[in-house]
Amino acid sequence: MRSYAGRSAEERRTERREKLIEAALELFGTEGYAATSIEKLCATAGVSTRNFYQEFSGREDLLLAVHGQITERAVAGIAELLSSLENAPLAVRISKAVTEYVRLTAGDPRVARVAYVELVGVSQTVEEHRLSWRAKWSALMEAEAARAASRGEAVTRDFHLSTVAIMGAVNELVYHWSTKRTDASRETVTAELTRLIMALLTVP
Amino acid sequence: MRSYAGRSAEERRTERREKLIEAALELFGTEGYAATSIEKLCATAGVSTRNFYQEFSGREDLLLAVHGQITERAVAGIAELLSSLENAPLAVRISKAVTEYVRLTAGDPRVARVAYVELVGVSQTVEEHRLSWRAKWSALMEAEAARAASRGEAVTRDFHLSTVAIMGAVNELVYHWSTKRTDASRETVTAELTRLIMALLTVP
DNA sequence: GCAAACTGACAAGACGGCTTTTCAGATTTA
DNA sequence: TAAATCTGAAAAGCCGTCTTGTCAGTTTGC
Numbered sequence: 001m002r003s004y005a006g007r008s009a010e011e012r013r014t015e016r017r018e019k020l021i022e023a024a025l026e027l028f029g030t031e032g033y034a035a036t037s038i039e040k041l042c043a044t045a046g047v048s049t050r051n052f053y054q055e056f057s058g059r060e061d062l063l064l065a066v067h068g069q070i071t072e073r074a075v076a077g078i079a080e081l082l083s084s085l086e087n088a089p090l091a092v093r094i095s096k097a098v099t100e101y102v103r104l105t106a107g108d109p110r111v112a113r114v115a116y117v118e119l120v121g122v123s124q125t126v127e128e129h130r131l132s133w134r135a136k137w138s139a140l141m142e143a144e145a146a147r148a149a150s151r152g153e154a155v156t157r158d159f160h161l162s163t164v165a166i167m168g169a170v171n172e173l174v175y176h177w178s179t180k181r182t183d184a185s186r187e188t189v190t191a192e193l194t195r196l197i198m199a200l201l202t203v204p
Numbered sequence: 205m206r207s208y209a210g211r212s213a214e215e216r217r218t219e220r221r222e223k224l225i226e227a228a229l230e231l232f233g234t235e236g237y238a239a240t241s242i243e244k245l246c247a248t249a250g251v252s253t254r255n256f257y258q259e260f261s262g263r264e265d266l267l268l269a270v271h272g273q274i275t276e277r278a279v280a281g282i283a284e285l286l287s288s289l290e291n292a293p294l295a296v297r298i299s300k301a302v303t304e305y306v307r308l309t310a311g312d313p314r315v316a317r318v319a320y321v322e323l324v325g326v327s328q329t330v331e332e333h334r335l336s337w338r339a340k341w342s343a344l345m346e347a348e349a350a351r352a353a354s355r356g357e358a359v360t361r362d363f364h365l366s367t368v369a370i371m372g373a374v375n376e377l378v379y380h381w382s383t384k385r386t387d388a389s390r391e392t393v394t395a396e397l398t399r400l401i402m403a404l405l406t407v408p
Numbered sequence: 409g410c411a412a413a414c415t416g417a418c419a420a421g422a423c424g425g426c427t428t429t430t431c432a433g434a435t436t437t438a
Numbered sequence: 439t440a441a442a443t444c445t446g447a448a449a450a451g452c453c454g455t456c457t458t459g460t461c462a463g464t465t466t467g468c
Binding site for chain 2: 119120164168170195
Binding site: 409410411412413414415416417418419420421422423424425426427428429430431432433434435436437438 | 439440441442443444445446447448449450451452453454455456457458459460461462463464465466467468
């Protein structure tokens with residue numbers, strides 16, 4: 001491996017990888033995963049098919065990479081936000097977390113589509129990836145609920161099913177809003193979700 | 205067209221159609237839509253590929269037929285149930301409707317998988333079909349909410365976003381439970397959903 | 409300047425599924 | 439019984455995609 005065009009081999013690989021992930025976000029997020037061939041991906045990224053197979057084992061691998069990037073950003077953003085609101089009241093923590101989540105995932109409609117539509121039902125492998133992320137989100141929310149309960153801000157009960165329901169509600173609403181923004185303002189959407197989550201945490 | 209093997213042409217066509225829909229439910233619901241070829245479908249149904257193309261324009265057409273059957277049964281079941289509970293209190297109507305919905309869609313895990321996973325993100329056409337059904341459910345729920353409000357059983361506000369959130373919550377939880385029944389009893393699931401819906405209808 | 413390494417573009421083989429056609433055999437009607 | 443009709447099974451052509459291999463041209467290190 002030798003440097004080339006002023007860049008090291010490592011840099012060239014990383015750059016190609018990023019260009020392919022960007023192209024995947026664009027194509028998977030607008031035309032759909034099923035309708036996107038590897039040739040289209042490479043043409044959009046300005047990369048040869050040979051390069052493609054140097055970075056990814058196939059189209060599915062690229063899909064997982066795109067989703068991984070999206071979700072890692074979202075998890076990191078929410079975790080950082082919550083830790084910065086250490087002593088804020090529950091309603092504020094929930095409201096700000098929801099607002100940030102909506103911003104991160106629905107800010108770009110392509111992101112929402114990849115995360116909530118294109119990733120679903122692709123294959124056994126992708127499905128396992130999807131469900132494992134879902135479990136992580138669920139655990140994060142259960143921890144937050146337990147914290148609220150211990151501070152007397154929420155009732156004490158098993159919140160596992162509640163977190164699953166919340167994920168469904170949040171994702172469906174975020175996707176709905178990302179496709180039909182005329183339906184309501186962003187504030188209305190976050191208010192609706194905050195109301196739902198607060199209700200689940202405080203109603204016995 | 206002539207009768208054959210004691211059956212009219214119409215009967216033979218209907219029977220083949222039903223056998224194909226049953227095979228599709230089995231294969232789409234266990235191995236997945238993407239992994240199911242037309243040959244597999246025909247072999248499972250005990251029908252030739254020639255017959256297949258006499259009944260359906262392609263694999264996607266069959267998927268829509270399966271989902272149509274599932275959803276029509278669910279809508280009809282819920283509508284009938286609600287009209288039979290004309291004067292029952294809201295909590296009872298919601299609870300029984302949720303119970304019936306869970307029974308209809310999660311009773312058979314294959315049904316849940318086809319409805320909530322395999323139908324998502326297949327193609328533009330299928331997506332339109334899916335979103336139009338979602339809009340119908342939303343309208344049904346909005347009407348029910350308006351009815352409850354006029355009887356003083358719910359607050360008066362725009363419930364559109366709430367119905368979208370409810371659909372997400374219900375579908376996610378039903379699917380979750382249909383795959384991991386050990387997590388909770390059916391009663392726990394319906395109780396969780398009833399709580400969520402009642403909270404959204406009564407919290408301002 | 410030169411050999412070695414790397415590049416993108418292109419092509420070609422492999423593969424699998426879709427869709428139509430063919431065909432021999434079974435069943436019905438006259 | 440004979441002709442017409444319908445049947446399932448098999449095959450064959452078609453198509454698009456994936457994946458690997460080749461190649462001439464460019465850049466690098468010495």
